[in-house]
Amino acid sequence: MKNRKLVRTTIGRPSQKREENKTKAKPEQPIDIIKQYTSQINDVIYKKIPTDEGLVTVIYSNSLVEKMTLQAMVLIPLANHLNQIHQVSEMLDTSNASEVTSKLISGYTLLYFHETKLLVNIDTYSAPTRAITNTETESTVIGPQDAFTESLETNISLVRRRIRNPMLKNEDRTIGSETNTKISILYMEDIVNKENLEKVRGRIDKLNQPYFTDISILKQLIEDNPFSPFPQFYMSVRPDSITHYLIDGRIAIFMDNSQSALICPTSFLEMFVSIEDYYNRWTTATLLRFLRFFGFFLTIMITPMYVSILTFHPEIFPYELLLNLQESRAKVPFPPLFEVLFLELIIEVLREAGSRMPAKVGQTIGIVGGIVIGTAAVEAGLISNILIVLVAISALLSFLPPIFLMSNTSRFVRYIFIISAGMFGLMGQMLAFAWLIAHLLRLNSLGTPFMSPIIPRKAGDLKDGIFRFPIAFLKNKTGIARSQKK
Structure with a gap:
């Protein structure tokens, strides 16, 4: 019996030592934790730079941060003006490794100060984007020729260039459990219908989709009837078209890495309306709308x-x-x-x-x-x-x-x-x-009847239906948007 006990104790001691060694081998420095999370991400770069406050490790993604941006915003201030770094940076919680890593793969540059154990981040996202060009899908002869790109910031700037009003609000959200895609909801605060806005927020917050590669996927998930062959939200790549509907009290949704924008609510007749109709004479615009509308039924x-x-x-x-x-x-x-x-x-x-x-x-x-x-x-x-x-x-x-x-x-x-x-x-x-x-x-579009203003009939909206009255008669907001202003 004694021998057996000796055997058990001798077997147990090495295992206790291994556990102690494991606990001792666990990384305690935040820089080591970040390296663990980014061990298989080959475009993450680590640079150690000596400064007046001691050694600083610069961590950034080579594919999301341009060298010129890194040089101007991080490297030069680190060498000469360290106070600028503290003014523009944001402190991170080193215990939350997932948040730190998400910042890194979103284009932020991380700075770890070894002496003070301080971890900060600077927004240096500067991934290459496509230049603003004209559109091939919604081309027009009259009017602006610029179109949205796949950059969310660029698309919002194109709208703000046209609506220089502080009432134009945008709310950013992140959707997609795997892709962490950024979207932005734009609306005119003094015009938009609050009920419509709450519906859009609620539907987006309830999404449980792992990935979003284009805004058309989001459109199918938040429509009133996803089984219908008819699109219930208006999609456009033209900033002037989105501006027109925002002023009318609609809600626009933009997505990063997607060229198109969503407008809701909308109606069946508006699917045959082009923004060029407002640049043409009312006679020409009415004729073109007749051709589009009845052409749909003829086809x-x-x-x-x-x-x-x-x-x-x-x-x-x-x-x-x-x-x-x-x-x-x-x-x-x-x-x-x-x-x-x-x-x-x-x-x-x-x-x-x-x-x-x-x-x-x-x-x-x-x-x-x-x-x-x-x-x-x-x-x-x-x-x-x-x-x-x-x-x-x-x-x-x-x-x-x-x-x-x-x-x-x-x-x-x-x-x-x-x-x-x-x-x-x-x-x-x-x-x-x-x-x-x-x-x-x-069908409904965000609770609004899809056949409005024909059924239910609203005489004021018929001025901008199949017939397009002269611009002087189109001052009021449409009933489809149910806006706060008339």
């Missing part, structure tokens, strides 16, 4: 009408036109429904292939591919030449809305109408149209 109706008439209601066409249709379809072995779906899918393939390729090559493929495939398909008897004309017109009409997301919506809704027309003819089209109207009436 979802033209090819389904072809399917329903040829399949169920050929007596609707005049006799001469019906003869031409039958002659063009004499060699086509497929029913109109499959013929239309086949050609629509070909158009979608050409559109996607052209958008994914370089600009010059994509245009060539779109034009040459459409001509070659269309001509070959007609000669082979796969489709009729009249259908090619209808599908081409439908594709052009889908690009009329100034918001690209609305163009995508029209493409999706068109397939619903085509299938309904192929199954039930004109009655199927009317059923699909009734579904479309009922769906739009059920």
